[in-house]
Amino acid sequence: MTDVTTNTQVRVAEGDAEFGDYVALLKPRVMSLVVFTALVGLLVAPVSIDPFIGFTAILFIALGAGASGALNMWYDADIDQVMKRTAKRPVPSGRVTAGEALSLGLWLSAISVAMLGLATNIVAAALLAFTIFFYAVIYTMWLKRSTPQNIVIGGAAGAFPPMIGWVAATGSISLEAILMFGLIFMWTPPHFWALALFMKSDYHEAKVPMLTVTHGRKETRRQILIYTVLLVPVALGLAFTPVAGPTYLAAAVVLNAIFLKGAWDIWRRDEAAADADNYAVEKKVFRFSLYYLFLHFGALLADAALRAFGVM
Amino acid sequence: MPISQTHELHQRRFGRNLGVALCLVAFMAIVFGLTVAKIRQGASMEAFDLQPRVSITPIVEE
Numbered sequence A: 001m002t003d004v005t006t007n008t009q010v011r012v013a014e015g016d017a018e019f020g021d022y023v024a025l026l027k028p029r030v031m032s033l034v035v036f037t038a039l040v041g042l043l044v045a046p047v048s049i050d051p052f053i054g055f056t057a058i059l060f061i062a063l064g065a066g067a068s069g070a071l072n073m074w075y076d077a078d079i080d081q082v083m084k085r086t087a088k089r090p091v092p093s094g095r096v097t098a099g100e101a102l103s104l105g106l107w108l109s110a111i112s113v114a115m116l117g118l119a120t121n122i123v124a125a126a127l128l129a130f131t132i133f134f135y136a137v138i139y140t141m142w143l144k145r146s147t148p149q150n151i152v153i154g155g156a157a158g159a160f161p162p163m164i165g166w167v168a169a170t171g172s173i174s175l176e177a178i179l180m181f182g183l184i185f186m187w188t189p190p191h192f193w194a195l196a197l198f199m200k201s202d203y204h205e206a207k208v209p210m211l212t213v214t215h216g217r218k219e220t221r222r223q224i225l226i227y228t229v230l231l232v233p234v235a236l237g238l239a240f241t242p243v244a245g246p247t248y249l250a251a252a253v254v255l256n257a258i259f260l261k262g263a264w265d266i267w268r269r270d271e272a273a274a275d276a277d278n279y280a281v282e283k284k285v286f287r288f289s290l291y292y293l294f295l296h297f298g299a300l301l302a303d304a305a306l307r308a309f310g311v312m
Numbered sequence B: 001m002p003i004s005q006t007h008e009l010h011q012r013r014f015g016r017n018l019g020v021a022l023c024l025v026a027f028m029a030i031v032f033g034l035t036v037a038k039i040r041q042g043a044s045m046e047a048f049d050l051q052p053r054v055s056i057t058p059i060v061e062e
Helices: A019-025 A028-044 A051-075 A077-082 A098-119 A122-146 A150-170 A175-198 A200-205 A216-238 A246-268 A271-276 A280-308 B008-040
Strands: none
Touching (some): A019 A098, A019 B008, A028 A051, A028 A150, A028 A175, A028 A280, A051 A077, A051 A098, A051 A122, A051 A150, A098 A122, A098 A150, A098 B008, A122 A150, A150 A175, A175 A246, A175 A280, A216 A246, A216 A280, A246 A280
């Protein structure tokens, strides 16, 4: 008897994925933003929450976001295959089958909603369930392929996490939660359209009705400016609620001034100028938009810390 | 040359099984931790119906 393995030519079956491939289905980079904004929503709430329950709430909000990411990758495999940016994702590359992505998404949705409900309250769980439904069904299955307003309305899915964090702590929705939602909701269109301006061929080839494809790039530049102008009062309005303080107000004034200037610069440029410097301004504004959101929520956290230590 | 050779496929499957096992252990730890946290908070509730569980509520002296 011997334990010699003779057959080393085992063919790798389709869908024989590594564990990391399943993690990739949950869109870890999007999850990190969800974790951060939900954590801020939970920590700035005027109610103290047991640290372990708080940790569990954030974990299952993140898992719910991951579940909707898996459902998105299941449904969008055809689009992802065409776009350069997404072609290496687990489903279009063949490492994970579409069916696996679907069942992982459905199971994780059920687990995350049930566990969030048990850990915190029914309202938070219902909001998480609605967010998953909104992202997977309303955005992915319907809006993304049918209207150039896909980013605008679909952005709501990304805007819910701080509200869910707040509701997990307090049990109800309030003005502060709505404004935190509004901040991400209004930020999403200029953020994504700036990306769409310099990733131009991708969306076009995938036939996704991005604003740049349906209404042209000049109109996209105009819409970036309009949404940035609309974003400013929401961001500044949050400064006058009890969750914000001087840190947030100072950060909001500076960040909104810079973002507004960036949107203005994008609007004033034409395609010839953008082509000449390889979309330098658009890329700069897109990068800044990431800092913009991170620093707004970071400032809210800083003000909450100052309050906790009795500085304010 | 070793007398037994593990195919890359087996390593991949092992990694996947290990990942699932660790997730399950983590889930157990979370459920246990949640139970401890809820009881520490004094959640003398029966399941999820929010009815006070009479058998574990403190006796009130008249």
